Amino acid sequence: MEKRSHNIPILFIFHYLLLSNINLSSKMAAAQTIPIRVGVILDMDGYGEMAFNCLSMALSGFYSTHSHYKTRLLLTNRPPKGDVIGAASAGLDLLKNVQVQAILGPTFSSPASFLISLGEEAQVPIISYSATSPSLSSTGSPYFFCATLSDATQVDAIAAIVEAFGWREVVPVYEENNFGEGIMPYLSDALGRVNARIPYRSVISTLTTDDQIKAELYKLMTMQTRVFVVHMLSPLASRLFIIAHKIGLMSRDCAWIVTNGITNELELLDQSALESMLGVVGVLVGSKLSIFGLWAYDAATALAIAAEKANLRDVKYIQTSTNSTDLEGFGVSGDGPNLIKTLSNTTFTGLAGNFRLVDGELEAPPLEIVNFVGHGVRGIGYWTKESGIVKELNSKSANLYADFTPKSKLGSIIWPGDTTSRPRGWVIPTNGRKLRVGVPVKAGFTEFVSVKWNADNSTRVEGYCIDIFEAVMAALPYGVSYEYIPYAFPNHTTAGDYNSLTYQVYLGRYDIVAGDVTILANRPQYVDFTLPYTESGVAMVVPLRDVKRKNAWIFVKPLTWELWLTSFCSFVFIGFLIWLLEHERNDEFTGTFWYQVGIIFWFGFSTMVFAHKEKLKSNLSKIMLIIWFLVVLILTQSYTASLASMLTVQKLQPTVTDLNYLIRTNKYVGYMQGSFVYGLLKKMDFHESRLVEYTMIGPINKANGFGIAFPIGSPLVKDVSRAILNVTEGRKIVEMEKKWLGVVNKCLDSDELATPNNLGLGSFWGLFLIAGVAAVIVLIIYVWRSLFCAPAAPDAGVAAMIVLIICVCRSLVCAPAAPVAPTPAPAAVGENVVAANEGGN
Structure with missing residues (x-):
């Protein structure tokens, strides 16, 4: 405590003691008492006089109600006449010449330290009711008692x-x-x-x-x-x-x-x-005024109680040295150890509240x-x-x-500015100082952040993250000036990893950290991050190996079962259709029942390899077969390509797909220098000796992306986060990505390296539709000519079929076309009959 005014009211203390002081002098005179000398070190100015009166009245009031006590404390005041030196001189005088059993004071913290040393040397307790500096308690002296709140x-x-x-x-x-x-x-x-x-x-x-x-x-x-x-x-x-x-x-x-x-x-x-x-x-401390006067009153009361319990006697000091100097010639109080023990155990309810000393200090209310x-x-x-x-x-x-x-x-609070809104406690500085933006210095991934030094030792900072940071700061509703400070040594090498970089914000070296800084769980302990402006994660980069899988049924995998079934039915149907068109006049399609059944299956499936030996005589058969050959060609080529792809891709598989395998086998794992990946791998139980600076299959750990780091509690965090949303939702972010990152491709997932998807019916429905339409037309012509028409010239029948096929195809694929004019009737009926007999159906 330092010097205080003398205007502290003590009238309520006088009122408290008025009744107890009646006839006090007569009672004390009649009692058989033992005087105990107690030193007081107080300046008798306004405040000191008030404190001394509180001490005196405390003793008067106490002994008036405890007249049976044998001991009586007698106060001897020695004004310090200055500060530290004056207090030390007053303390020496009280110890050497008066030989007091205890000292109350000093008023202030500054001279108390030296006085405590004197009390410990003389084994005399020093009791302070107004020196509140915590440094006094740190002395650890058992002879110092702080009867005030530190x-x-x-x-x-x-x-x-x-x-x-x-x-x-x-x-x-x-x-x-x-x-x-x-x-x-x-x-x-x-x-x-x-x-x-x-x-x-x-x-x-x-x-x-x-x-x-x-x-x-x-x-x-x-x-x-x-x-x-x-x-x-x-x-x-x-x-x-x-x-x-x-x-x-x-x-x-x-x-x-x-x-x-x-x-x-x-x-x-x-x-x-x-x-x-x-x-x-x-x-x-409390709602009562004059708290220091109350503490002085309670300190004197506590000392009076302890003196009686300790059974003190008015005895001289024990001389332990013949040295006559002031600092060594005042002897030792024989009752000091007993007094401090009793004082430590003294408890009562005083004017300032419950009085109880814990480790030499007043227990805090x-x-x-x-x-x-x-x-x-x-x-x-x-x-x-x-x-x-x-x-x-x-x-x-x-x-x-x-x-x-x-x-x-807490109850409602009126804050500065006469407002009930909580102050932010943080503002943009008004001195025009630029915000210091720390940026990482590294060798790899310069697309994100790149720091280059010019000939004059100035720096040029650029990259994807820097462009985003500048766009975000420009989007703020107020202007903020800043400058980039690379996190590097004078030789332009990196000064530490990203954890160390973000910690510089906590230490006050940087106001902001911008760059490819990942938001991790440990970093918000000492910085505040904005919303992430990009996604981030960790992936493995591993070599591929040539693996040959043994699968006896892989030849059926290129096509789905629907396509296999449709193809089988189509081959059988085509064989039947050709047999139907040829069996009446082509000897190769006649014979016994089972022979003709075999011909149907044989001819249909032989078209798959173009190995049929039967000659066709009907023009309808020939046209139908041409269309079917197109379908078969596309089917076989697609099957071959799909099978080859499966056999090739299956051989290229990643050597590692599971992190647990790497941990179990104690394999070497690489990481980028300065990245948080090193700490992540150690946390996942990778041995430090197996981790090497700088080797990706699928994400192995999710991160919250890149963010901008600010001091904890910075109001800029909210404003910058809003600006990040505006920037990332706009079109400018796409331009930045194209400028620095190009076409962003994600790393291959292990599932993407599996066997390619097999071919389904949906890929070939157009082919089967054309073949089906042609077959239906051929059947219609065949039935119509067989049942209702006289044999026509083969050229006329073929022409009619071709026209119908073209019309149907155009209706399915193209826009509706103009109707085709009917073929004019031939002039010579005899020629038609001959042609019909020769050509047949």
Whole structure:
């Protein structure tokens, strides 16, 4: 603690002790008592005088109600007359000349460290009720008792507030002294536990001028972070907030949190300071005023109880050294060890609450969270070590809010700018500094990111990911200036892998990381990613091997069973049709019943290899056979090609299709240098010795794609994510892909290397339709001529069939054509009869 004002009201203390002080002098005079000398180190200014009165009244009130006590504490004050040196001189005087059994004080944290050393040397307990620096407790001295709350007790409450509202960067603003600096290690650790970092520390001296404070606040305005934790005493805090309000740093984007160094001295803040602090959130030890006076009162009471229980006697120090110097000649108190043991076990209910020392420190009560509302403060919740942030201090309310977030457990808050909307806590800096964009430096996959150095050592960064990043930044509703900084050593080689690159954002070296950075589960622990702007994954690149599969029935696989059945029926039908047209006048198609059946099957299937030996006499048969030969030719060639493809592709199979096989056989696996694949393979139980820098069948692991990395809590993440959606849904992304990636082909999947699909009926229905139509026409002509017409000249019959075939085909395939004129009747009927007899059907 540092110097405080003397205006702290203590009237309520006098009122509390009024009845107990009646006839006090007469009672003490009549009692047989043992005086116990206790030193007090206080400046008798306004605050010191108030504290000394609290100590005196505490002892008077206590002994008036405990008149049977044999011991009586006698206070001996030694004003320090300065700071550290004066306090040390006062302490030496009390130990050497007065030989006190305990010392109350000093008031401030700065001189306490040396005084603690003196007390430990003399085995005299040092009891402080106002020095709150956590650094005092770190001395580990058993003779130091902090009868006040250490500043470290509130850091977890502050961190809980930061976590509740999702802020990820905090700037501490504190006094340049032991009081201000003592809290910083504890505050830094507490913020780290909630994943918040400290990018900058603002240190302000108690002797600084208003202009210097204004310059420091302007410096804060040039930075991105707008969440501030103020740890200072009320005089300096009043000046700070008045100036911050004037220059516009108490805006709706800012969040201000103050420690109990300010809230415990609310009565010292004038109205102008309170009005400037509208929207500030603070941590308060309790709603009572004059908390330091109450702690002084309780400290004196605790010492009086411990002195009686320890059965102290007014004895001289034991001299352990003949050295006459001040630092070694004051001896050792014989009752010191007994007194510290008794004091550690002393508990009671005091004016400031329950008094209990745990490891030499006052046990922390629940802390109230308050909101400055212009004329004072109002409570919005509490923080306890067991439950964190709660709205009410009872188990019922704790259970009621158990399923809600800490933010919802607080009451309504008025924030700076007189708004109820939560401050972002992060803004675009106003100093014109360009955002530092880190980009990877690598040898492979330069289509995504490529960094080239010019002769003047300047860099040229380009690639698919860079074009997307620039398009996204241009799509933002506001202008953002940036510059590329390659992640490389001075010799232009890469400075680390992608994990290390993204971690530089957390360390503050880069504001953004752009490039082919994959969104992985471990990386959002220290950065925030935008929405992915491309898909990503991991695949294996493996050699193919020549594999000969033994399959006795592979010859039937080129065609589907529907096509096989249709082909079989078609061959039989064609054989039957040719037999029907030829058997009446062609001796090769006559004979016994089974002979003619054999001819039908033989002739039909022999057309498949063009091996039939029978001569045809009917022109209808010849035309039908020509059409069928076309069908057979296409079928056989297609079958041959499909079978050859199957036999060839089956020989080219990947050597590895399963990662578990690689793990079991301990094979070597390659990876790209600097890629996250190395960590992924180690996580999948690949031995590190089998992993080598840089060999794809099918995805083996899904990733969330490429994203742009920002500091955690950056408001740019949402805006850039929206811009990414606009860019990726537009036509410009296609141009970028063609420019840098060309035609994007995915890697072959193992299923794609399997046997090609066999041929089905759907591929040949047109051929069978033509052959079927021709066969039907031939049958119609054959039946018509056999039943209803006289034998006609062969040329006329053939011509009629050809015309019908052409008409049917054109109707099926082409647009309707003009009707064909009928063939004129022949002039010589006799010639027709002769031709009919010779040609037959």
